[in-house]
Amino acid sequence: MKPFDYARADTVEAAVAGGGRFIAGGTNLLDLMKLQVETPEKLVDISRLDLNRIEERDDGGLTIGALVPNSDLAADPRVIERYEVLSRALLAGASGQLRNKATTGGNLLQRTRCYYFYDTAAACNKREPGSGCDAIGGFNRIHAILGTSEQCIATHPGDMPVAMRALDATIVTQKADGDKRRVPIGDFYRLPGDTPQIENVLEPGELITHVELPAPVANARHLYRKVRDRASYAFALVSVAGVVAVEDGRIAHAALAFGGLAHLPWRNPAVEQALVGQQPGTAAFEAAADALVEGARGFGHNNFKIPLVRRTLIASLRDLTGEASA
Amino acid sequence: MSLLDIFSSGDTRSLTMDEPHPSSLLDSGAQGVIGKPLPRVEGPLKVAGKATYAAEYPAENLAYGVLVRSTVSAGRIAAIHADEVQALPGVIAVVTDYDTFLRNAAQGGDTDAPVQGVEEIQYHGEIIAVVVAETFEIARDAAARLRVDYEPGEGRYDFERYRNEAERPPDSQVEAHSQQGDPDGAFAAAAVKVSAVYTTPSQNSAAMEPHASIAEWKEDGTLLLHGAYQMVASDQQQLADALGLKADQVRIISRYVGGGFGSKLGIAPESVAAAIAAKQLGRPVKIVMARQQVFDATVRRSNTEQHLKLGADADGRIVALIHDSLVSNLPDEDFFEPVGIGTHFAYAGENRRINHDVVRLNRTLSGSMRAPGEAVGQMALEAALDELAEATGVDPIELRRRNEPPQDPEKQIPFSSRALVPCMEKGAALFGWADRKAPGSDRRGEWLHGIGMAAAVRSNMLQKSAAQVTLTTDGRAIVETDMTDIGTGTYTILAQIAGETLGLPLDRVIVHLGDGKAPPAAGSGGSWGAASSGSSVYLACELVRERLAKKMGVDPAAMTLKDGRAIAENRAVDLTDLVDENIVVTGQIAPGKQEKLHTQASYGAHFCAVKVNAVTGEVRVERMLGVFAAGRVLNEQTARSQCLGGMTFGIGAALTEELVHDPRNGKIVNRDMAEYHLPVNADVPQLEVHFLPERDINANPIHAKGIGELGISGAGAAVANAIYNATGVRVRDYPITCDKLLAGLPD
Incomplete structure (x- = not known):
């Protein structure tokens, strides 16, 4: 772990203006920082922000705060009743301890488990653009079969985002300049192409604040x-x-x-x-x-x-x- | 001069097992603690966090070291750019010593240093330097930043590519090659033949506690090292030899160990690095290996490729038994995974060949991991027996019964005790073996159900071991030995042996372990620890009893010791009244002729029920039951835990564990607990363990045999055989992950 600056944000506005990587549960980022796969100069701790509620929407859907822990989301009676696929996906992931710490927003951004991404002695275009891909021609049992590129065959490792994709979730963000936008989950992630290091459409400093689920499909x-x-x-x-x-x-x-x-x-x-x-x-x-x-x-x-x-x-x-x- | 002689004196009771030892004080003791399912005596310390592990000792002015690995697989270090990180705040030094650092971890029991010298790189992840800093975090950062230049070299990485260049290794505990009769001829002529190749991957012990050392040099030039070790006496010798010291200039303390499974039998690179750094810097240095470093640079179980050929008559009686194995190790390393060790005596058959050849590869050292030989050998042998049962139409238990040898089939000497058949029979009854159905015939919804069994055999060994016992004037017994407790229950069983023989409740027995200044014990390895160190304690206590009888003026045989009192000739005396000065004696045991006159082993039978998802090939173990016979069970609870752990290892070996080497450079690909798949709780169902009562009078005076590695032997094969019974698909390439079953499953 390289030394880094640390600031705690009290408001969303302060967070997006903070000019650093966001950290909440830290279940993925801290591991990667210890290995120096991730080396942020500054962390902005968003864990105190008021984004930890699950609220009803007028259309019968739900708005989920980005800081709602995986455990709480999985156990919410409304989620269980209307979006069983989401509750089940959450409970299929990680372990009880990790689900208690991991947040909704962070989990959307979980990085790949590709072995070569995790090992700084290996070539990985995602970790170090232009260095090559050791997974191609290496051990690739857990790797992708669809949408791959010559640069990267890594998979997204998550469970929750898969359920959210089936539910047509919308990801709500706030940018550094204060602008808010709503991105359908189908437009949120990117295929690796020639820039596997860029995994989604978030701009620097843009914070996921909520995830919206539309009204459930009847019957x-x-x-x-x-x-x-x-x-x-x-x-x-x-x-x-x-x-x-x-x-x-x-x-x-x-x-x-x-x-x-x-x-x-x-x-x-x-x-x-x-x-x-x-x-x-x-x-x-x-x-x-x-x-x-x-x-x-x-x-x-x-x-x-x-x-x-x-x-x-x-x-x-x-x-x-x-x-x-x- | 042997280790034991150093401690010999007139107050020593020594026994070499040349003769049977038909009577044991443990059968005539009155205290009633031996064999009881007593919880670990050190358990409260462990759950309260008060049991101090290697990395937890306080040391004044402690500095923190983080190891640096080679990021190439072959070649030579050209430059280490220490200056670039030396300037970072808090960094004390980048310590290198190309000649002295350990290239490989040591093998268990060796008294010399392992291979030293790290300028030449032999495998990816070889430890080449240590960065020392004022905090762990600073050291870790600097170690990650440290730039190293290499002159690249060529290595051999791919097992498949070099398998045809395998060479015969020197003999070790088993012969590399052995043959009786005409195995090829008998196989060719056999009425029924099974010929199958099984493969098992590299594995890692993955003990919960990583390897760790705190090195501290004393003013008299001696080294104190708190480490995590299984065999303190030989580890001290290895470390002394590596550092150019005499054995008595190194003291290792290893009071509590968070699992070893073979990986801590010998010293690992962090010990020497810590010692050198501490010497150079003039202050104590602590190094805890990162999990990835434990995978890269300690010791792995070799991958194996095993060709089994069983030739039998129409009734399933084996006439030819061929077990040819390929394993791998670094160039010039003598150790080879002794795959056929159990095959030598498991079954009858006149014509036999058991060969081991080594493919030399630039991969992390291979060495001992729980039940070296048996664990992987029986995954092949016991699956091949299942295939022979299928081929002959004989029930698997009946097939094994028909091949039960009346004596050791190779050495032609008797077994000291052998309860394989009773284990199978009891297990069959308890498990419901009679309900077994035809392969692939029990489908319930998406799930295919099946049951399987396998035998367990594990050689028994006795090792030299010594312990000192002090009976104090206040009526307590203090046991001191450098024996270790690696989570196995040593503290508890030694207290039980002393308590039973001296008539003391366990709160009046104190056991001190893991200090290299205490009398040298066998250490925790090869499942010999309990019987060997237990026998030394037993012998010391026997001598204490004689002293007490003498003080009382009675025949020791007529004296009963119970609850701190000596009772004889209608007198009862408190030990506190009888002992006017501490009685200090030493007991020592050594193997003798008995192990040459009898084949000694422990036995068991595993039964397993699985379900296999017909869509995905995912396997779930539903139930597992083991029946074991291993001589006297010293503590039913800790013995049971040993078997539970072994069976869990078997589930992992059968279904999930595989240390993957990249064939391009030999490096270990899955170097963390997320991707090296140990079985988790959800993979391990209710396990049942039963023991058969047994005494082995040829083994040692306490009549116990090894149990730590019996539970893993055969366990994986029982899972594999159950999968075959469920699906009709025979997967011979372990672990049996879902992808390997998929093609054989119904659409």
Whole structure:
């Protein structure tokens, strides 16, 4: 950890004007600072800001303060009732201690678990742009199969953001100049391209203040299914967040987002188009799975993710539609 | 002069196990503490944070060191730019000593220093320097910033690439190559054949407490080192040799150790670095290895590739048993993972070959990790037995019964005791083995259910060990030895042995461990600690009893000691009245002819129930049960904990643990607890442990055998065999992660 300046912000305005990296729970940033993967000159502690409430919205949705801990969000009765997929995703992540510290805003910005990103002796374009990518040609079992680039094949490691992507969340921010903006989660994250070090659209000094969830889809089933190497405290090999409604024997609504596949919580409209209007069943499910893995590319150790996510999606759709094994 | 001789005197009771020792005071004791499931005597200290671990000792004017690693895998250090960090506020020095720093950690029990010299880089992560500062944080920052230039070199990293250049290592505790009869011919002619290659990956002990040292030089030129060690006496010798000192100029103190599992048998690089830095700076230096450094630069269990060939007659009787193993280690290191160690005596079969060859690689040193040999060897052997059962149509337990050897099948000498069949039978009844179904036939929803079993065998060893026992005038016993307690329960079982033989409640027995100035013990390794150090305490107490009987004027055999009183010939005397000056005696045990005349081992049987998700291949262990026979159980609770820990290791080995080396440079890719997957609580269901009553009179005077490594032996194979029973898919490449099952699962 390099020496750094530290300031505590009492207001959002002071925070965004503070000119430093924000820290709240610190569950990811502090680890990375100890390894000097992250070396901020200044930390602005936002943990005292008044952003720790979950509030009703007029449209029947919720506004979640950026500092709401993962544990509290998962346990909120409104979340459990209306957004079960979110509660389940949160509880599938990390450990009890980490969920107590980790915040909603921070969790959206969790950085990849790529082994080579974590090791300063390895080449990593995300950590050190232009240095190369040791994961390509190295051990890449946990890496991405969709949306990769020649520069980076890292995945976003989160669970909560995957559920939020399926829920069409909006991320509310305040910029250094005081301007506020609302960014749909689908526009928030970036694919690695030639700049894998830039993971989202936040500008320097821009602070996530809230996450808005729209009104829940009526009569929908929710599911979060996470496949991992051990029963707890492991990042997703693949995960599926699903919100699906069936009306009159046909799929009326389908929102499906995926973890462990890409540099961001993945969502592909073609997957949902293959489902909406169809009768639930193997034909529709396989069409959706085919659409998902179209263009998927493995890098050796992670080739298994292609059949794995295909199978996991089909099984998830069975659960989401109440269709027993076809 | 041996270590033990240093401490010999007229007040010493020595025993070399040349003869059986049919009677034991532990069977005739009146105190009633031996064998009882008593909680750890030091437990309250540990939960209150008052048990002082290596890194926690206060030292005046302490400086903090952080180790620096090589970031290349081969080559030579060209320059270390110390000046660039030396100027940082709080940095005291960048300490290097290319000739003296340890390149490799030491192997357990060696009395010489391990390989020294770090200017030439042999593996990625080799420790090359230490940055010392006024605080840990400053030292860590400076260590991360320190720039090092290298002249790059060529190394050998990829096991696959060099597997055909494997070489025969020198013999160690097992022969590198051994053969009886005509194994290839008998296999070719066998009615039923199983030929399968199993692989196991590198692993790390991943003890909770990282390796740590505080080095402090005394005015008389001696070194005091608080460290985390399993075998203090030989560790002192290694450290002295590394620093050019005499053994008696180094004192290691290691009172509490947060797990070792083999990784702390020998000294690791931080010890010598701390000693050199402390010497150069004239003040005490503490170094705690970072978790990543523990992975990179201590010791790993070797990866293995094991080719098992079992030839049997139509009834499953083995006629050919071939176990050929490839393992890996650094060039010039003698240690090889003794994969076939248990195969030598586990099953009958006239024609046998057990070979080990080493692929020389520039990877972190391989050495001992919990049950070296058995842990990985039985993951292959016991899975191959399961395959033979399938091939012959014989139930796996019945198959093992048919191959039960009447005596050691290679040495042709008797077993001292061997309860494998009773363990299997009891386990089968308790577990419900009879309910086992055909492979892949028990599907409930998305989950495929199955059960499996495997045998456990683990060689028993006795090592030289000494302890001093003082019976004080106020009627307390004080046990002193440099034996260690690495979380195993040594404090408690030594107190129980002294309490039972001297008739003292445990609050009147004080055990001091881990000080290198105390009589040298066997240390905690090879599962020999309890029996070896326990026997030394037993012998000392036997001598104390004789002194008491003499003072009382009675025959020791006619005297009963209980609750601090000596009772004989209708008299009862308080020890406080009988002992007018402290009785100070030493007991020492040494192995003898008995281990040559009998094959000594402990045995067990594991049973496991799993469910495998038919969609994803994820495995969940639902239930596991082990039955073990290991001679006398000294404390049912700590013994049980040893078995629980071993079984948990088995779950990890079967399902999750893999230390991954990048084939391009040998470096360890997953160097933290997030990505090196130890099983977590959710992976470990209710485990059941049962012991069979047993005494081994050929082993030692307390009739106990090793238990610390029995629980892991065979455990992983029971999980693997259950997975096969659940799915009909045989995965021979451990760990059995979901991706390896996927292709064989139903659509």
